[in-house]
Amino acid sequence: MSADERPAGTGPSGALATAIGAASGPGPIAPLTGAESGRSRALTQVWAGTWPKVGAVVAFVAIWQAVVLSGWRPEFVLPAPLTVAQTLGDLVREPEFWQAIGTTLRRALVGFAFAIAIGTVVGIAVSRFRPVRAAIGSLITGLQTMPSIVWFPLAILLFGLNEQAITFVVILGAAPSIANGIISGIDHVPPAFTRLGTVLGAGSVDLYRHFVIPAALPSYVAGLNQGWAFAWRSLLAGELLVIIEGKPSLGSRLSFAQDFNNAPELIAYMVVILVLGMLADTVFSSQSRRMRRRRGLAVD
Amino acid sequence: MTVTENEARPASGAAPEPVAHGGVRLTGVTKVFGRGAGATTALQDVDLDVRPGEFVTIVGASGCGKSTLLSLVAGLEQVTTGTLEVGGRVALMFQEATLLPWLTAAQNVALALKLRGVARAERTPQAHALLERVRLGAYADKRPHELSGGMRQRVALARVLAQDASVVCMDEPLGALDAMTRDHMHDEIERVAGEAGLTVLFVTHNVREAVRLGDRAVLMGSSPGRVVHTEHIDLPRPRRMEDPEVARRAGSLTAALREDVARHVG
Numbered sequence: 001m002s003a004d005e006r007p008a009g010t011g012p013s014g015a016l017a018t019a020i021g022a023a024s025g026p027g028p029i030a031p032l033t034g035a036e037s038g039r040s041r042a043l044t045q046v047w048a049g050t051w052p053k054v055g056a057v058v059a060f061v062a063i064w065q066a067v068v069l070s071g072w073r074p075e076f077v078l079p080a081p082l083t084v085a086q087t088l089g090d091l092v093r094e095p096e097f098w099q100a101i102g103t104t105l106r107r108a109l110v111g112f113a114f115a116i117a118i119g120t121v122v123g124i125a126v127s128r129f130r131p132v133r134a135a136i137g138s139l140i141t142g143l144q145t146m147p148s149i150v151w152f153p154l155a156i157l158l159f160g161l162n163e164q165a166i167t168f169v170v171i172l173g174a175a176p177s178i179a180n181g182i183i184s185g186i187d188h189v190p191p192a193f194t195r196l197g198t199v200l201g202a203g204s205v206d207l208y209r210h211f212v213i214p215a216a217l218p219s220y221v222a223g224l225n226q227g228w229a230f231a232w233r234s235l236l237a238g239e240l241l242v243i244i245e246g247k248p249s250l251g252s253r254l255s256f257a258q259d260f261n262n263a264p265e266l267i268a269y270m271v272v273i274l275v276l277g278m279l280a281d282t283v284f285s286s287q288s289r290r291m292r293r294r295r296g297l298a299v300d
Numbered sequence: 301m302t303v304t305e306n307e308a309r310p311a312s313g314a315a316p317e318p319v320a321h322g323g324v325r326l327t328g329v330t331k332v333f334g335r336g337a338g339a340t341t342a343l344q345d346v347d348l349d350v351r352p353g354e355f356v357t358i359v360g361a362s363g364c365g366k367s368t369l370l371s372l373v374a375g376l377e378q379v380t381t382g383t384l385e386v387g388g389r390v391a392l393m394f395q396e397a398t399l400l401p402w403l404t405a406a407q408n409v410a411l412a413l414k415l416r417g418v419a420r421a422e423r424t425p426q427a428h429a430l431l432e433r434v435r436l437g438a439y440a441d442k443r444p445h446e447l448s449g450g451m452r453q454r455v456a457l458a459r460v461l462a463q464d465a466s467v468v469c470m471d472e473p474l475g476a477l478d479a480m481t482r483d484h485m486h487d488e489i490e491r492v493a494g495e496a497g498l499t500v501l502f503v504t505h506n507v508r509e510a511v512r513l514g515d516r517a518v519l520m521g522s523s524p525g526r527v528v529h530t531e532h533i534d535l536p537r538p539r540r541m542e543d544p545e546v547a548r549r550a551g552s553l554t555a556a557l558r559e560d561v562a563r564h565v566g
Contacts (some may be wrong), residue, residue, distance in 0.1 A: 192398045199374065199392045200415045200463065210411055214402045295401040296445020 079264045087264035088271065100248040101272070104239065107163070107249070111170025112231045118171060119178025119227065120220075126179065127186040140176045140183070148173035148234035152241050166238040173234030174227035181223010185216025218291055225284035232277055319385040322352030322466040322499045324373055329382035331368055341524035342368040345382070348518065348527065352387065352466070355493065355500045357514030359507050359553065361561055365525020366503040370469040373501060388466030393473045397452035399444040405431060405455045406440040412462035430458040434492060450481035457492055467499045474509070483541060486512055490537070507557065508550040512541050519553060521560040529556045 061081045068080045075083075091097045126133045126140065148169050155165040189212050197211040239251020250273055257266035292298070319325045331343040343365040350356050358366050371377040372384055374392045399408045409427040418426060431440050434454040444452055453473055460468050470489075474482045490513060493500050504510050510517040511533055519529035531553055539546055 192394070192396060193400065195376075196394075196398045196400075198376070200412050200459075202415050206415060210415075211400070214400065217402070291402075294443060296443060297401075 076261065077263055079267065083264050084267045084271070088268040091265065091268055096248050097253075100250050100253045101276070103247055104235065104250040105276070107166055107170065107239075108231055108235050111167045111235065112174055112228060114167065115171045115174035115178055115227055115231060116224065119175035119223070120182055122175070123179035123182030123223075124186070127183045137183075140179050143172065144176040144180060144230075148230065149237045149241075152238060155238075156242065161242050162244060165242050166235065169238050170231045170234045174231035177227040177230055178220075178223045181226065182216060182220045185219030185223070186212055188219065189215040218288065218295075218297070221284065221288050221291065225281070225288065228280055228284065229277070232280070236273060319387045320352050321387040322497070323385075323387040324348070324350040324467055324499060324501065325383075325385045326369075326372075327383045327385075329372065329379050329384055331365070331372060331377065332380045343372075344524040344526045346525070346527055350499055350501065352499055353497050355490075355502065355513060355515045357502045357504060357510035357517045358520060359504055359510040359517055359557065360520030360525070361522055361557065362505065363525075364520040364522040366520055367471055368525065369520075370471050370501060370503055373467065374469050386467060389463060390467045390469060391460040391463040391465035393453075393456055393460055393468065393470040395472045395475045397444070397449075397456040399452055399455055399459075401444050404441050404443055405436060405447065405458075408444070408455055409458050409462050412459045416463060427458075427462065430461050431455070433461065433495070434458045434488060448481070449477050450485055453477065453485060454488060457489065461492065461496060465498070467501070468493065470500060470502045472503055472505070475504075482509075486541070487538070489513070507553045508541055508546060511535075511546045511550045511553065512539050517553060519556055519560075521564075523564055528560050529553075 064081050068075065068078055072078070079087075122136070122140070126137055151169045151172050152165070155168045159165040159168060193211045193215050194207060197207045202210060236251050236254075239249045240255050243252045243255060250269055254266060254269045254273075257263075257269060326346050326348040329343060329346045329348075330341065332339050332341050334340060346365075346369065348356075358369065360366050368377065370392070372379055373386060374390045375386075376392075399405070400411070403411065406424065406427045409430050410423040413423045413426055414420075428437065428440050431437050434457050436451060436454050436458065439447060439451060444455070447455065456473070473489075474485050477485060486509070489500075489502075492498075502510075502513055507517075511531075514533050517531045517533055518527055519531065520526065521528040531549070533549060535543075535545055535549070
């Protein structure tokens with residue numbers, strides 16, 4: 001226990017030490033050289049962003065361990081963190097583990113790519129043509145609120161237990177968010193920009209290309225981010241339902257782990273799924289922050 | 301641009317010769333918004349003849365149709381009756397610089413060049429040269445949010461030059477700036493417009509600014525918007541806002557303006 005807590009304990013004091021080092025070293029009058037202060041400030045920032053996360057993980061693992069020690073459930077149902085870590089260590093040496101990740105990621109990317117194409121076209125159509133908006137504008141929001149797992153029975157009837165069924169539901173899960181992102185982005189383009197475009201002599205194609213689309217981009221990226229989250233959820237739900245033989249995926253591995261009462265492996269896969277989802281979110285949010293900073297908009 | 305439709309359109313009888321390049325001529329221009337009972341006359345029977353290279357300032361209380369006048373000249377609106385002739389391309393400058401925040405200063409200028417049809421290879425050097433002309437060469441790669449309000453309006457000025465227009469309509473372009481920056485921008489606009497031989501229609505509600513900048517100040521009255529007085533300002537340049545003569549001329553214009561406001565409010 002005490003070993004687990006140590007990193008959390010050193011966290012804040014470590015950040016404090018770095019901050020004091022940066023501030024007091026050269027004194028308030030003589031400024032640091034640009035590169036030097038930039039690097040130490042960057043390190044301080046990284047650390048300031050990292051230690052609360054590390055602390056949270058440590059706290060979570062500690063609670064988990066405490067529950068295991070309390071004997072609430074037998075160890076073969078609720079394994080200790082260390083057991084899960086060991087299982088994960090074994091898994092990464094199996095080719096099937098990487099195959100499963102490969103299959104799932106490939107499905108996610110294919111479905112997401114289709115969702116981007118469809119969501120973008122539909123979104124532009126809705127924002128551009130009044131009758132289209134009247135016809136399907138509210139339907140898009142409706143679809144967005146619909147749990148995508150609801151689509152699986154129909155998808156399985158339509159396509160069978162195969163890849164298409166999964167892709168179909170992933171697209172339906174992600175496309176409405178992407179469409180809504182671009183619709184709200186285009187709806188909120190400042191009229192001054194489109195007026196400027198007209199004054200500068202832009203035709204309708206140039207108006208979209210140079211004024212409307214770039215102005216709508218932050219909202220579009222937010223829609224992509226949300227769309228990805230929905231795609232990922234739909235995909236994992238689908239992989240639990242549609243298990244294709246000879247094609248290991250994260251969902252099917254999860255399902256097998258449950259079938260074989262292999263709790264450590266089950267939890268190990270859940271950790272993998274969580275980490276992959278968080279990595280994708282990091283990519284989107286760093287893109288979005290970079291864009292907002294470049295435009296002089298508030299970051300965070 | 302839409303304006304070319306109006307270019308050199310013969311005026312009905314009154315003015316036989318077409319307007320010169322850089323000239324603007326309004327003959328009996330009336331602009332009505334809406335129809336039937338809800339119709340409002342924004343401009344009534346406005347005559348205005350601006351010669352090429354002239355700096356005309358347009359002053360008046362809010363709602364006198366100053367901005368409508370500019371929109372007509374810029375081709376954003378069409379006249380209801382009367383004729384409007386514009387000799388050449390028109391550029392427009394707004395109260396806000398309206399720079400695109402995702403582009404650098406140079407890219408904002410280059411976009412205007414692109415939309416005018418300038419070849420790709422020439423855009424970047426031309427954009428930098430234009431920024432040099434408004435003394436912002438060092439800020440070419442800055443984004444709008446990194447520039448001050450005055451600098452942003454100078455980028456907008458460079459963009460106006462990029463449009464290669466002969467007539468520039470400025471709709472209270474300095475209204476949002478502090479007094480010091482505004483004074484500095486007066487010099488810049490005067491210098492740049494003079495160098496480029498631009499015809500300028502400059503809308504303001506600041507009478508002293510109108511006298512400081514204009515070869516001619518056109519006073520507009522409200523409801524309906526019309527020209528009530530034209531003042532030729534033959535003061536030598538450079539002028540300053542605080543020159544006693546500028547203040548005196550502004551005073552007499554303000555009196556005329558007040559008279560018109562009183563007639564409508566009282």
